Amino acid sequence: VRKVDRLNKLLEEIDSIVSNPADEIKKFKSETGHKVVGCLPVYSPEEIVHASGALPVGLWGGQTKLSKANKYFPAFACSIMQSVMEFALNGVYDELASVIIPAPCDTLKSLGQDWITAAPKIKPVHLVHPQMSRIPAGINYMKTEIIHIKDELEKITGGKISDESIHASIDIYNEYRKVMREFAVVAADYPHSITPKIRHMVMKGGYFTEKGRYTSMVSEIITELKKKDVEKWNGKKVVLTGIMAEPDLLLELFDECGISVAGDDLAQESRQFRTDVPEGTCPIQRLAEQWSLMKNCSLIYDPKKRRGQMLIEMVKESGADGIVMCMMKFCDPEEFDYPIIKKELEAADIPLLYLEIDQQTPSIEQARTRIQGFFESLEQR
Numbered sequence: 001v002r003k004v005d006r007l008n009k010l011l012e013e014i015d016s017i018v019s020n021p022a023d024e025i026k027k028f029k030s031e032t033g034h035k036v037v038g039c040l041p042v043y044s045p046e047e048i049v050h051a052s053g054a055l056p057v058g059l060w061g062g063q064t065k066l067s068k069a070n071k072y073f074p075a076f077a078c079s080i081m082q083s084v085m086e087f088a089l090n091g092v093y094d095e096l097a098s099v100i101i102p103a104p105c106d107t108l109k110s111l112g113q114d115w116i117t118a119a120p121k122i123k124p125v126h127l128v129h130p131q132m133s134r135i136p137a138g139i140n141y142m143k144t145e146i147i148h149i150k151d152e153l154e155k156i157t158g159g160k161i162s163d164e165s166i167h168a169s170i171d172i173y174n175e176y177r178k179v180m181r182e183f184a185v186v187a188a189d190y191p192h193s194i195t196p197k198i199r200h201m202v203m204k205g206g207y208f209t210e211k212g213r214y215t216s217m218v219s220e221i222i223t224e225l226k227k228k229d230v231e232k233w234n235g236k237k238v239v240l241t242g243i244m245a246e247p248d249l250l251l252e253l254f255d256e257c258g259i260s261v262a263g264d265d266l267a268q269e270s271r272q273f274r275t276d277v278p279e280g281t282c283p284i285q286r287l288a289e290q291w292s293l294m295k296n297c298s299l300i301y302d303p304k305k306r307r308g309q310m311l312i313e314m315v316k317e318s319g320a321d322g323i324v325m326c327m328m329k330f331c332d333p334e335e336f337d338y339p340i341i342k343k344e345l346e347a348a349d350i351p352l353l354y355l356e357i358d359q360q361t362p363s364i365e366q367a368r369t370r371i372q373g374f375f376e377s378l379e380q381r
């Protein structure tokens, strides 16, 4: 009983962090006296923020009604950035000293430009990832971008960011990535304890918590899970792909319909930790090289479009019954990848469910019908 209690206690702690990120941020500021920096999707070099002593916090939108964002965005801008803009305009991010805004898609480019007037108190730091990331010129360009972020953060925090501190932060982040990858594998063996909603919660908690601390918490969760017998699952298993899988109500539907998560290729989850920062003597070079190693994401240029093949491999390795495409409403990069993935999965005879992710008006009843229908179609195979 005591072991289960420890697991529950850790999950409760993460639940509290994820449910009240603002409290976590205030606590960090009052305990350390350091600043907090927002990191917008999809990829921001959090290690530099961490090395500055500030807390990097992920800004992945959230459920909200739009009332002001439409002054800046047309109705067909993606749902997540509409939420981010609404939150920014409503002062939700006012505890942040700065925000890093990458520009891998048109919506983020617009957000970066609009931020200056929408949230003038929070300094934006812009980041442009080179699309030709693997050629030497791409790596060199990425280095100049990382140096630019470092310079801006030094101005914001008022302190120098040493090479040693960046190396140390990279070590902490690589350890975090390793532990999160392990969690993704172990969680699949405990589908009753780690439901789709709890799995997502554990993936999300790291966005609001110092990574060293969070790594220890997730390591302990893994240890506690492994003390239990592997849980038998009579339902179906899927791999999730897309930008993110929210809200919780949607994830609860999976559980309700007898579907567990065998793995994911979500931008908010596994894409964040599947590529380590390589070894090296210059920390800036190391971070630039990491970008050159990242792949199989709609935001990363790949003329061969290998994401579909990666998903097929994931299904085979995990023993999943199908793939769920969690399509962020009006996300162009994901919509461009979708027809290619669909064709490849059909050719490989892998069932695919398309679900729309909407942070404003999620249609749960429609999703319930679709998930139930998908489960029944998997049962009949």
Ligand code: SF4
Binding pocket: 041, 042, 078, 079, 080, 081, 104, 105, 106, 107, 108, 243, 299, 328, 330, 331, 332, 333, 334
């Ligand atoms: S959801 Fe898609 S369109 Fe929106 S910011 Fe992310 S990548 Fe860009």
